[in-house]
Amino acid sequence: MPYPEGHKMKVRSRIIESAAKAxxxxxxxxxxxxxxxxxxxxxxxxxxxxxxxxxxxxxxxCRFAISDTITLLQKAADQEKQEPKIHAVINLYLSPSHRDQKEIGCILPALSGEVSRASEEVRQVFTHELQRMIDFISDLAEIDQSIGSAVLSTMVGTIVLARSVNDSELSDSLLSSGRQHAKEIIKLSR
Incomplete structure (x- = not known):
């Protein structure tokens, strides 16, 4: 008995979702x-x-995980009514829940150190997906690509460091400082 239409794509999606978590x-x-x-x-x-x-x-x-992250961040931006939408994105990205839930978080901090030693195919896709995140941040904040790169670099670097330390107060302080300075970069660019 043949599998129903779309079965192979569903299975493929399950594999990609499992890989993203792992x-x-x-x-x-x-x-x-x-x-x-x-x-x-x-x-x-x-x-x-x-x-x-x-x-x-x-x-x-990598393609799936960045799309997943952008969708999540866009939802946070869409729900923001008071502050600039980019602040909602920064607040969510540099939150304790993002720090603590690596399995559903952004793949950039998880793989950045490792991708430099990956195959050219993987590095090319990772580069493209990184650019998608820079574009997302830049467009949402209405800033140029250079400033968007600095904001995203601050965000990714902050998460990497906040996850790396075993001192919860220091980790929380890193998140707080990262949020403050990512917003300050945007403010100073205007």
């Missing part, structure tokens, strides 16, 4: 294909029916 939490290198497939509720034997190799999965996962 890569966000543990990076690329330490995550195996069998681990990802198990997270999707599948056996690892079916992986190659959906992807040529792990690099293709990493690339598609």
């Amino acid at each position: 890569f966000r939490t543990n990076g690329i290198k330490d995550i195996s294909v069998p681990y990802i497939m198990k997270g999707a509720g599948l056996t690892h034997g079916g992986f190659y029916a959906h992807f040529d190799n792990k690099e293709q999965l990493v690339s598609e996962t």
Whole structure:
């Protein structure tokens, strides 16, 4: 009996969602294909029916994860009624919940250190997705790309450091400072 129409795409989506969670939490290198497939509720034997190799999965996962992050941040911006919309994005991105929930957070802080050693295919996709985030920030804040790059760099760097320390007060202080200075960069650019 054949699978229903769209079955293969649904399975592929489950694999990508499992990979996104795994890569966000543990990076690329330490995550195996069998681990990802198990997270999707599948056996690892079916992986190659959906992807040529792990690099293709990493690339598609980066696309998915950035789209997921932009959608989440756009929702926060759309709900903001008082402050500039970009402030809602900065506040959400540099929040304790984003810091603490790596498995559903932005993939940029999770993979930035590792991607420099990845394949050219992965680096090309990561570069494109990073540019999408810069464009999103720049367009929402109505700032030029250079300032948008500085704001995003501040945000990503802050999350990396806030997740890295084992001192909760320092981590919270890093988030607070990051929020303040990301907003200040935008304010000074006007």
